[in-house]
Amino acid sequence: MTKIRIAVQKSGRLNQDSLKILKDCGISIDNGKDQLKATARNFPLEVLYLRNGDIPQYLRDGIVDIAVLGENVLIEKGRDISIVEKLGFSKCRVSLAVPKSTKYNSVKDFEGKRIATSYPNTVLDYLKSKGVTADLHIINGSVEIAPNIGLADGICDIVSSGSTLFKNNLKEVEVILKSEAVLAVSPKISEECTVILEKLQFRIKSVLQARNNKYILLNAPNDKLDEIISILPGMRSPTVLPLAEEGWSSVHTVLNKDTFWEVIDELKEAGAEGILVCPIEKMVI
Ligand SMILES: Nc1ncnc2c1ncn2[C@@H]1O[C@H](COP(=O)(O)OP(=O)(O)OP(=O)(O)O)[C@@H](O)[C@H]1O
Ligand SMILES: O=P(O)(O)OC[C@H]1O[C@H](OP(=O)(O)OP(=O)(O)O)[C@H](O)[C@@H]1O
Ligand SMILES: [Mg+2]
Structure with a gap:
């Protein structure tokens, strides 16, 4: 029997809410400890546990048919991939920030400046649209520390409550995009899996409506x-x-x-x- 393959973040902020939505859709998944793949007992679905940042490539290649991931990750590395549902959790924004002591007037102030980020494509596209050229330092984590250690003049990273910025003496100066968890679909999804996706989407919509x-x-x-x-x-x-x-x-x-x-x-x-x-x-x- 055909099964749809869904990618879910292995561990991190999206993992639990992604599994919860499947559970609320009445789908039971048997999870062994440290298992990277699991099968649903009562729905034609297989779960692959992957890194959020790797998911766009798995979707593009058709290794997975659908995935739950942060919209910001798709904007950064999967603009060719379609979103079929916004899921309403893990809401955040991707913003530019500078030290509190920096005088800031407009995005033009980033001209020629060093910006530390894990989202280079997002920052470059944004700055380009504003006619600004800056020097990017790509780092994978602890981005907010960069200005304090002399690595950069500003940063671009995820902001939610703003407490990480606050603790690092930074201020948010430009919101580049807003993001939440989404259900994305592979461009290579088969017709049989599309039928399964429609059934799953019908359930997800009912769950989201109920939550709202x-x-x-x-x-x-x-x-x-x-x-x-x-x-x-x-x-x-x-x-x-x-x-x-x-x-x-x-x-x-x-x-x-x-x-x-x-x-x-x-x-x-x-x-x-x-x-x-x-x-x-x-x-x-
Ligand atoms: N502070 C936050 N508040 C709300 N949502 C967030 C926050 N930080 C990240 N997110 C969202 O959750 C997603 C996953 O973040 P998380 O930090 O768990 O994983 P990651 O380190 O970006 O990815 P990977 O799974 O590749 O290690 C992000 O892409 C973003 O959409
Ligand atoms: O505005 P806040 O509510 O403080 O949230 C923003 C922080 O959350 C994320 O980091 P996370 O905790 O996921 O750590 P990570 O860098 O290890 O992924 C993000 O990279 C910011 O640092
Ligand atoms: Mg994170």
């Missing part, structure tokens, strides 16, 4: 129902059921987690009571 939404139930006096319903976005229109107590109804709907608290505040204001918020296991639209 909450199910809410509330009680409302009937004379406030119209106002309360007008506040609710919902999948279609909310479900309204009569309560045992005369003059009251129970309203059920789905709320997006981004607007969740604002909507709850408005609902309370409009007279909603006994608001219950429940996680959604899967959401098929």
Whole structure:
């Protein structure tokens, strides 16, 4: 039987969340200790554990059909590879930073300067688009230390909370790109594997939808129902059921987690009571 091959980061920031999304899709993977390859028990899928930075080449060569990796890595070394799904975790940005004490006006200040980075293509493309030429020092890790040891005038690296920059007395001056974990597909994927990918994508979408939404139930006096319903976005229109107590109804709907608290505040204001918020296991639209 044909199996789709997926690359997942062997260890590091993407590993656990990548496996969690497969698990939430109902796919069980038997993992032996230090195993570099594993097979799913209940889905035609094989997992290869690889370095994030090596994955674009495996996709290009068709060694793996699909992969979970950082979008920033694709921008750096896999612009020819398509993304089929953004997965919503490992959100970060790739930015230029300089020592706090450096006076900074614009990206032109990098002209002729030394920049330490693990993302040379990303930096070069960005600087080129701004008409700036700089001298790159390519290093694979601990990039933020470079200005402090005299290796560079600035850096380009991943920033998330900003604490690594802060600890190294650096300030973020330009955001080159924003990134998150993505599902990417090999240009060499077969037709049979494309069919399996479609099934997997359908499950992933349901999982992501569920993660992004909450199910809410509330009680409302009937004379406030119209106002309360007008506040609710919902999948279609909310479900309204009569309560045992005369003059009251129970309203059920789905709320997006981004607007969740604002909507709850408005609902309370409009007279909603006994608001219950429940996680959604899967959401098929
Ligand atoms: N601080 C961070 N916050 C959020 N996401 C991050 C952060 N650092 C890295 N990432 C994202 O996670 C991905 C993997 O980062 P990680 O540091 O685990 O691996 P790596 O050292 O870049 O790769 P490799 O697997 O090749 O060793 C990055 O490509 C980026 O997309
Ligand atoms: O803005 P922050 O939240 O501080 O995150 C940014 C840091 O996280 C990443 O390093 P990581 O911890 O993955 O170490 P690594 O360099 O060994 O990959 C990245 O290379 C930055 O150094
Ligand atoms: Mg890292």
